Amino acid sequence: MNDSARVTVVGEALVDLLWRTGEREVRAVPGGSPANVAVGLHRLDRPVTLVTAWGDDVPGALVSGHLADAGLTVTRAKTTPPGRTIVALAYLDRDGGARYDFLADWDPLDLPVxxxxxxxHTGSLAVVIEPGASRVLELCREQRRLGRTVVADLNVRPAVQPDRDAYLATARSLAGAVDVLKSSDEDLAWLLPGLSAPDAARELLAEGPPLVVVTLGAEGALAVTAEGGVRVGAPDVAVADTVGAGDSFQSALLDAIAGHGGPPTGQEELAATLARCAAAAALTCTRVGADPPTRTELAAWHTS
Incomplete structure (x- = not known):
């Protein structure tokens, strides 16, 4: 196990405006899937660098302070002036689920690794919003040619690209540029309606990644490879909300990949990895907002 292997996360840092059903006040919380993943990796004591961008505006000041407080190593990419921080309006239902709308701007001019x-690692808005998305896709291809393991999380957001066919084309291109592709069953149901999660995962596996991982919410997670598939359940927890759960899962997955020197292989290793990732996601669901566990918390909770 290599505890010093670095993960570089490329993608957006933004401000979520959390609006709960029945409430009149909206709460501003810094986040963004890639930023949340980087925070999760940092809490797991994994060396991590976040390459991101934000504007010199009020939301940007919140993002900047949050990343500094988190103790992350951050590279702020240059952008075309004036630059604007992404803002997401997250509508939270009474069960803790979320729907999103976005005021989006993603135009990094440089992505130093x-x-x-x-x-x-990359994914989410960073692989969909142009002109930055094309640069991120080329970066994935370049880094893979250099021998680095490349991982992506689709984290589908139809609000930024409502054209299903265009989004699916992006997903297929990304799948062909990475070693591990992660998605949720909800992502796949929107992208490939009519297919079960395992069948949709195999559809993306055919694009070239050796491993596709799918989160199934309260039902756990599955992984598919050319050799077959593995499925694990999820711990039963009292859900505060689901914000950041998928990102915590991804942090644990990246931590395992970095520690093992590549994607897990073999059914036992895959199952053990997925179980730890599912535990990280479940623990996050017991908390309000994107609040991933530390390595000590996850170890104690996962083995209890």
Whole structure:
């Protein structure tokens, strides 16, 4: 197990405006899937660098302060002036689920990757919003050619690209540029309606990634490879909300990939990895907002 292998996360940091059903006040919370993943990796004591961008505006000041308080190593990419921080309006239902609308701007001009990077991660808005998305896709291809493990989380957001066919084309291109592709069953149901989660995962597996991982919410997670598939359940918890659960799952997955020197292989290793990831997601669901566990918390909770 290599505890010093670095993960570089490329993607958006933004401000979520959380609006709960029945409430009149909206709460501003810094986040963004890639930023949340980086925070989760940091809490798991994994060396991590976040390459992101934000504007010199009120939301940007909140993002900047949040990343500094989190203790992250951050590279702020240059952008075309004036630059605007992404803002997401998250509508939270009474069961803790969320729907999103976005005021989006993603135009990083440079995406520098530290030389000691072992694993590159990206996904979410960063692979959909142009002109930055094309640069991120090329970065994935370049880093894979250099021998680094490349991982992506689709984290589908139809609010930023409502054209299903265009979004699916993006997903297929991304799948062909990475070693591990992660998605949720809800993502796949929107992208590939009519297919079960395992069948949709195999559809994306055919694009070239050796491993596709799918989260199933309260039902756990599954993984498919050319050799077959693995499925694990999820711990039963009292849900505060689901914000950041998928990102915590992804942090744990990246931590395992970096630690093992590549994607897990073999059914036992895959199952053990997925079970730990599902535990990280479940623990996050017991808390309000994107609040991923530390390595100590996850170890104690996962083995209890």
């Amino acid at each position: 530290p030389e000691d990077t072992a694993v590159l």
